[in-house]
Amino acid sequence: MWLAIPAVVIVALLMYEYRLRRPDQLILYESAGVIGFRKTRWYPRHFSLAIPGTTHLLEIKAEAAAKGSMPVIVKMAVSVAAARESIAALIRTGGWNAGAVAKASKELETLLYAQVKEFTERAGLEDLSSEALRNYLLERASTSRQLFGLEIIALTVQTIDPVDPSIADALRQRESARILEQTESLNQKARVVAADARLRADEQIASFAHTLEMKKLDLKKEEQEREAILAQRRVEDELKRSRMKLDFDRDEMKLLKDNPQLLLLTPQAARLAEASQALKNARTVVSLAPGDADSGTKLLGLFQLFLENVLNGSPKTGEKKSRNT
Numbered sequence: 001m002w003l004a005i006p007a008v009v010i011v012a013l014l015m016y017e018y019r020l021r022r023p024d025q026l027i028l029y030e031s032a033g034v035i036g037f038r039k040t041r042w043y044p045r046h047f048s049l050a051i052p053g054t055t056h057l058l059e060i061k062a063e064a065a066a067k068g069s070m071p072v073i074v075k076m077a078v079s080v081a082a083a084r085e086s087i088a089a090l091i092r093t094g095g096w097n098a099g100a101v102a103k104a105s106k107e108l109e110t111l112l113y114a115q116v117k118e119f120t121e122r123a124g125l126e127d128l129s130s131e132a133l134r135n136y137l138l139e140r141a142s143t144s145r146q147l148f149g150l151e152i153i154a155l156t157v158q159t160i161d162p163v164d165p166s167i168a169d170a171l172r173q174r175e176s177a178r179i180l181e182q183t184e185s186l187n188q189k190a191r192v193v194a195a196d197a198r199l200r201a202d203e204q205i206a207s208f209a210h211t212l213e214m215k216k217l218d219l220k221k222e223e224q225e226r227e228a229i230l231a232q233r234r235v236e237d238e239l240k241r242s243r244m245k246l247d248f249d250r251d252e253m254k255l256l257k258d259n260p261q262l263l264l265l266t267p268q269a270a271r272l273a274e275a276s277q278a279l280k281n282a283r284t285v286v287s288l289a290p291g292d293a294d295s296g297t298k299l300l301g302l303f304q305l306f307l308e309n310v311l312n313g314s315p316k317t318g319e320k321k322s323r324n325t
Contacts, residue, residue: 017044017045017046018042018043018044018045019042019043019045019050020041020042021038021040021041021042021043021050024052024053024054025050025051025052025053026050026051026052026053026082026084026087027043027048027049027050028048028049028050028051028087028091029043029047029048029049035087035088035091037084037087049096049097049098050098051082051090051098051100051101052082052098052101053081053082054081055079055080055081055153056079056080056081056101056102056105057077057078057079058076058077058078058079058080058105058108058109058112059075059076059077060074060075060076060077060078060109060112060113060116061073061074061075061076062074062075062076062112062113062116062117063163064116064117064120064121065117065120065121066120066121066123066124066125066128066162067121067122067123067124067125068124068125070125070162070164070167071162071163071164072120072125072128072160072161072162072163073159073160073161073162073163074116074120074133074157074159074160075157075158075159076112076116076155076156076157076158077154077155077156077158078108078109078112078152078154078155078156079152079153079154079155080101080105080108080144080150080151080152080153081101081150081151081153082100082101082149082150082151083145083149083150083151085145086145086146086149086150087149088149089145089146089147089148089149090104090148090149090150091149092149093107093147093148093149094148094149101150104148104149104150105148105150107147107148108144108148108150111143111144111147111148112137115136115137115140116133116137119132119133119136119137120133120160125162125167125171126171128160129160130157130158130159130160131157133157133160134155134156134157137155137157138152138155141155
């Protein structure tokens with residue numbers, strides 16, 4: 001019974017002293033003048049410092065003056081968080097308490113205000129721009145890490161406006177005119193580019209059409225040459241056939257000249273006989289045309305004379321040959 005009481009007391013002390021570390025907390029401890037981080041899930045709260053690891057937002061409205069003592073108002077938004085590698089500078093600025101990040105942020109705000117004034121005093125009112133000021137402040141972000149132990153996560157310059165409304169309106173009008181001029185210039189350039197593109201397209205189309213026409217002419221020329229060659233070959237073949245027929249007729253005439261009896265076998269003799277028969281029949285059938293009868297009699301007489309010459313020609317030819325021998 002008495003042994004359980006000390007155990008209960010020890011458990012109660014442990015529950016009172018130790019706390020569970022949240023993921024968004026940085027647990028610090030100090031040993032021999034050196035500040036370190038506790039990585040365990042449980043930590044003793046009286047021997048440790050828990051500071052938030054989340055970002056802290058600063059909204060800054062700085063009144064400054066441009067070159068020529070032209071007053072301007074600069075509005076910015078800055079997100080900062082504790083820098084692990086410069087945690088000693090954070091404790092030195094914000095103290096050993098949970099609000100060290102917020103206190104150090106106040107010091108950083110003062111530094112940023114001074115840097116904004118330094119930048120605006122070097123530039124004219126027309127040269128001030130949000131991007132240039134943002135780049136200028138980010139280049140000096142390492143100063144805030146070394147002095148205050150804070151890391152700038154994000155920095156946005158919202159506006160840089162002159163205090164005098166008439167100057168602000170004049171600048172807006174000038175910027176509007178510049179934008180309109182640039183827009184018109186871009187539109188004209190776009191028109192020129194479009195016209196140039198159309199011209200090049202027309203030139204390419206004309207070139208392709210010319211090439212196609214030349215190819216058509218070449219093909220037509222080749223076709224005409226082939227047709228001329230075929231026509232020449234047809235003429236040559238026709239000439240060859242005519243010559244062959246002429247040679248054949250010449251040989252036939254020579255054969256008939258040497259052998260007149262063969263004339264009886266020729267188709268011309270057969271047609272002549274048929275014609276004489278037809279005229280003879282016409283004479284017997286139609287008696288009203290005496291001219292046809294006379295022509296038929298003449299044709300028949302010629303044919304008979306032709307037959308007699310053929311029949312009598314052979315012996316005379318033999319006789320001549322015998323006489324010559």
